[in-house]
Amino acid sequence: MESTKYKFVFISVMIVLLIVNQVNLSSQDIEMRPTTNFKPVRLKIDTTKEKVNIEDASVFLASRYQISSDFDIRSDEKRNIDKDKLGFSHKRFEQYYKGIRIEFSDIRLHYKGDQIVSSHGVVLRNIEVDIQSKISAEAALQHALKYIDAEVYIWQMQSEEQRLKKKTNNNEATFYPEAEIVICIDNRIDINAVKLAYKFDIYAISPISRDYVYVDASNGEIIRINPIMVSVAGTAATRYSGTRTIETEQSGSVYILHDNGRGDGIETYNMENGTILSNAVDFEDNNNNWTSAEYDNADKDNAALDAHWGMMMTYDYFNNIHNRNSFDNAGSLIEGYVHYYTDLNNAFWTSDGIIFGDGDGVNFDPLTSIDVVAHEFGHGVCDYTADFIFEAESGAIDEGLGDIWGACVENYADPTKDIWVVGAEIDLRTGHSGVRIMSNPNAEYQPDTYGGTWWGNIEGCIPVCNPNDPDYNDCCWVHKNSGVMNYWFYLLSEGGTGTNDNSDAYNVSDIGIEDAADITYRAESVYMTPNTTFVDARAHTFQAAEDLFGVCSQEVESVVDAWYAVGVGDSYPTSVLENSTISTNTTIANCEIEVEDITVENGVTLILNYGSSLLINGEFEAEFGSELVIH
Ligand SMILES: [Ca+2]
Ligand SMILES: [Ca+2]
Ligand SMILES: [Ca+2]
Ligand SMILES: [Ca+2]
Ligand SMILES: [Zn+2]
Structure with a gap:
């Protein structure tokens, strides 16, 4: 369960090249396709001469792109990226015309600190559209339904409606198409024709289809159709978590492990023991009922069902609990690669997905239990937030956070599991209940006290991260010293009394795993930095608890008491x-x-x-x- 950084090196180089490229192209605004009303635009600010604060983005974009006062620009918060590998943040804007959203408008703004550095995208200007609709939304919907002409729509099925209400935790939720009024290009006529339109999400069951349908608001004609990839609910007999509902995609006559309903998707692939990701193939099922008879086979294919379900639940946890849309908070596709290599006793995060080893079958079963899935995903979250250096203390905190998110996702998706044992389901060894025990780190040779028993010495340590190197030291003991972070989180959640390896007696009042998770997530996403140490982590979680629960709250006291318990910092003053x-x-x-x-x-x-x-x-x-x- 390690974080691999190989891919990032490559991506960072790519970004540098793109930026260099941009300097040449963009000393001024460039219009590349002057024949369309949508103007591709690209500009770069010489920040030595001009400083534009991100707070003034809307006004700045309007003036730079010469957008008239009929238009305004609004940021799409769900699609913003906090901070990338080079310290840039990115905001996405959509354009509005007289208060109506313009479909397919997209302006990206890149900034560092609070200074805008560059921008690109497409903007619409010089249009004249009557914003009074001539037909009602209900009439427009009837036109759209007549066009799709399905026998059964999903909102006509009570079971699907109930499932949606449950999934979204919203009794008002429905698949019944809600009209959104938008400005939209009508390319049936020409690329410059712009119409006021009703947009509907129409999901049909028989025959199956799902499309955005745009209906001309002046006469009910269908302007355009945009297919939405459909996910269908299947049943999966997982290896470790019983029978679960999973989202899949119908592909011709078979179903594949692609969930198109969460962010830009979740896709689970079969590596067939290879190591070249581009050679991965789909798992396929005949009837979307993924049974034990079919997949509890010699290859242990049912492990893929755990990976798929685990990624779905992990996505839901971060999205529903922390309002984080995928690992990068920009909805990026999450990929899972099962059966990677042979007998591999490991799982790891790549730049956009998770690689799962099968285990050797003696010590470990395939590493796709939900806590392992969430642990690896946690490394992805980390790369877009604190972005720890994966060595010594910061690496141990990174590892600890992985286990913490594993416990939180497990608690969210299936609280009957042993949430404080990492990898209980995959550990075949006798005398070991799991890979790491968050409630008792010593049981798996991890420290529960900073500098205490089983602490890996990091003083003067030079990280050696390749296990094949004779001087291998686990990047200065990141998987060992994470026990301190794990035990801190366990005590904060569940409370506890005892005496640590410094002979200090502690008494921590529990605040529950949900509040502990909120504090930890805020500390990670707002305050922690690449070289955060345990002492820093104490300060950051202290601050996060004050932000969330107030100065002198019990939550703050418990945070401090729990750090004291693991030998970091003084007791609560x-x-x-x-x-x-x-x-x-x-x-x-x-x-x-x-x-x-x-x-x-x-x-x-x-x-x-x-x-x-x-x-x-x-x-x-x-x-x-x-x-x-x-x-
Ligand atoms: Ca089947
Ligand atoms: Ca567990
Ligand atoms: Ca065992
Ligand atoms: Ca006290
Ligand atoms: Zn890890």
Whole structure:
């Protein structure tokens, strides 16, 4: 379960070349296809001469692209990429005409820090469209349905409607086509014809089809059809997680493991023991009922069903819980490659998907249990957020986060599983309940205390990451020292008392795995950086907990207490004032204040400014004329 970075090197080089290319092309706006109303545009800002803040993007784009006041530009938040490998962020905009969205408009804006660096895309200008529709949405829908002419539509099936409501956790959700009014090119006439249109998503079951249908809002004519890849619900007897509903695609007379409903898709392929990804083939089923009789075979093909279902659940977890659309938050396609090489006891993340080994059948079964899937996906999330250097402390945090997301996704998709054991299903070894035990890292030779038993020494360590190298040291023990991160998260979620390897007694109040996950996700996606250490991770999770739950909240206290438990940082600060006479004006401010046997002298003011708890023990005397203020 390692993160491979080989592909990134290649991609980074590509991006550099593209940018260099752009410098030559774009000292000014270039229009490449002046015959169409959609103008491809590309511009680059010389940031040494001109500074444009990302906050002013809309105004900037409007003036640069000479867009009249009939138009405005709005950012599509779901498609923004926070930060890529070179530190650039990317925003996508769509254009609106008199408040109506223009279909297929697309402006990309690239920025570094908060300065816009370049932009490209297509914009529409100089159009005149009547924005009053002449027919109703319902009439337009009837035109669209007449055109599709199916026998059965999906919204006519109660079971599918119920499934959608459940899946989206929204009782109002329906497949019944909702009209969106858009501006759309009518290329039946010519590329410059622009129409006001109703857009519908029409999903038919018999015969099966799913299309965006654009209906002319002036006369009900069909302007254009855009097919949407259809996913169909199949049944899968997985290797590790029982029978599950999976999304597949009908391809001719067979079904394949392609889910087209989540982001740009989730696709699971068969490597047939090869190592060249482009040679991967589809798993195919005759009737979309993927049974044990068919797939619990010598090749262990049913492991692919776990990979597919696991990626679906992982996508859903990040999308529904953290509002993150795929690993890059831009909806990118997620690919899974099963049966990679032979007997490989590993799984790893590539730049756009997960490679799954089959295991050797003696120590490990195929590495496609849902927590392993989510662990690897977690490396993908990491590459677009904190982007840790995969060695020593930052690498151990990266590894720990992988296991944490594994536990969270498992808890989300199937809480009956052993969420604190990583890879329970795939571990065939006797005497081992799993690869790593988050609730008791020592059980699998990992430290539960920073610098404690089983800690891999990182001082002066030079990372050697190739297992075939005789000096191999697991990139300075990333898979070992991740035990500290894992145990921190476990204690934060479940609470616990004990004494760590530093002989420090700890007592952590549980806040539950969901709140612990929110804190961790915010720390990872907002605060952590490539060389974050454990001490930094404490500060970042502390800040994230304050952001989410407030200063002096129990959640903040538990975060700090859990770090203290794993030997990182001091215990939660309590100001203690005891056995003293206060003879000068004194203010004490802290979340927790404890006072014991105190006398406040005549004429003296004592202010106790506490955030969450004030504990008064023993004698508390205030002499005549003294003042005690408690906030
Ligand atoms: Ca079948
Ligand atoms: Ca597990
Ligand atoms: Ca075992
Ligand atoms: Ca406390
Ligand atoms: Zn990993």
